[in-house]
Amino acid sequence: MIYTVTFNPAIDYIVYADNFDIGRINRVKDENVYFGGKGINISVILRELGVPSRALGFTAGFTGEAIENGVRAMGIDCDFIRLPDSAGISRINVKVRSSCETDLNAAGPMIDSHSLGLLKDKLSTLTKDDTLILAGSIPASLSRDIYEKILEMLPETRTCVDAEGKLLVNVLHCRPFLIKPNSEELSAIFGEQLTETAEIISAAKKLKGMGARNVLVSRGDKGAILVDENGGTHICRACAGKAINTVGAGDSMLAGFIAGLETGNYDHALRLASAAGGATAFTEGLAVRADIDRLFSEL
Numbered sequence: 001m002i003y004t005v006t007f008n009p010a011i012d013y014i015v016y017a018d019n020f021d022i023g024r025i026n027r028v029k030d031e032n033v034y035f036g037g038k039g040i041n042i043s044v045i046l047r048e049l050g051v052p053s054r055a056l057g058f059t060a061g062f063t064g065e066a067i068e069n070g071v072r073a074m075g076i077d078c079d080f081i082r083l084p085d086s087a088g089i090s091r092i093n094v095k096v097r098s099s100c101e102t103d104l105n106a107a108g109p110m111i112d113s114h115s116l117g118l119l120k121d122k123l124s125t126l127t128k129d130d131t132l133i134l135a136g137s138i139p140a141s142l143s144r145d146i147y148e149k150i151l152e153m154l155p156e157t158r159t160c161v162d163a164e165g166k167l168l169v170n171v172l173h174c175r176p177f178l179i180k181p182n183s184e185e186l187s188a189i190f191g192e193q194l195t196e197t198a199e200i201i202s203a204a205k206k207l208k209g210m211g212a213r214n215v216l217v218s219r220g221d222k223g224a225i226l227v228d229e230n231g232g233t234h235i236c237r238a239c240a241g242k243a244i245n246t247v248g249a250g251d252s253m254l255a256g257f258i259a260g261l262e263t264g265n266y267d268h269a270l271r272l273a274s275a276a277g278g279a280t281a282f283t284e285g286l287a288v289r290a291d292i293d294r295l296f297s298e299l
Helices: 038-048 061-073 113-123 146-153 165-169 183-190 197-209 249-263 266-281 289-298
Strands: 002-006 010-016 030-036 053-059 077-082 091-097 101-104 131-135 158-162 214-218 224-227 233-236
Touching: 002 038, 002 113, 010 061, 030 038, 030 061, 038 053, 038 061, 038 131, 038 249, 053 061, 053 113, 061 077, 077 113, 113 146, 131 146, 131 249, 146 158, 158 249, 165 183, 183 197, 183 214, 197 214, 197 224, 214 249, 214 266, 224 266, 233 266, 249 266, 266 289
Parallel strands: 002 053, 002 131, 010 091, 053 077, 131 158
Antiparallel strands: 010 030, 091 101, 214 224, 224 233
């Protein structure tokens, strides 16, 4: 079984306005509501690709109930931990789309030690036949080494981590099966601007040398690069299309890779990853299977 963990899921309320004027009343011409968070996004794309998963994480308050109901309505098996009323409520992120993009991302509820312990209890049952995906930032109420502690609990489980900076680097000694930095995050880790293909490959190999078994680097309109656990390097061009939504594209890429790797072929997995990421980038919300299949056939 594949398990995804979203520590801080959210309701994304996206509004569209022709001209957003700060300090005045603005009329919205359209709106959308999405239930998500990086781990949930990954579960949604896995479902589209016919791969079952179970979404874990924390929810709180009436917004948490809405997230749980929304995720289940999408056909996702979920097992969220309900936080006490004193924790606050799950996030509502407001995203304004106008001549420029403005996002208001909430902090989310407080996660207490007892609730965190319940999550660890659930994770402790995972085996070498399971896959655990940890994605996204860590809420302020948790220690910054929580990913590291979880991976140390599960030395036999196939683990995947999509995180930034030290949060990612600090788990490398746990030998995660897969890490997925984008090119900007890779540059930040090494303190230099990495733009050329050879530079990206060299940096990915360094992360592999630090413990990661597979390193998948997303490069936006420049495609993606994979350095696999056998030392092979794979390059895939970007899908052709107009990007209108980057939210969830990286999550979709990770899901596509995990789904594609069921064939045992890294080139196939990378192509499916690129197709899934592109399909999400080219549409509002997350990709659907038909768009992923179409882009996959064009790569």
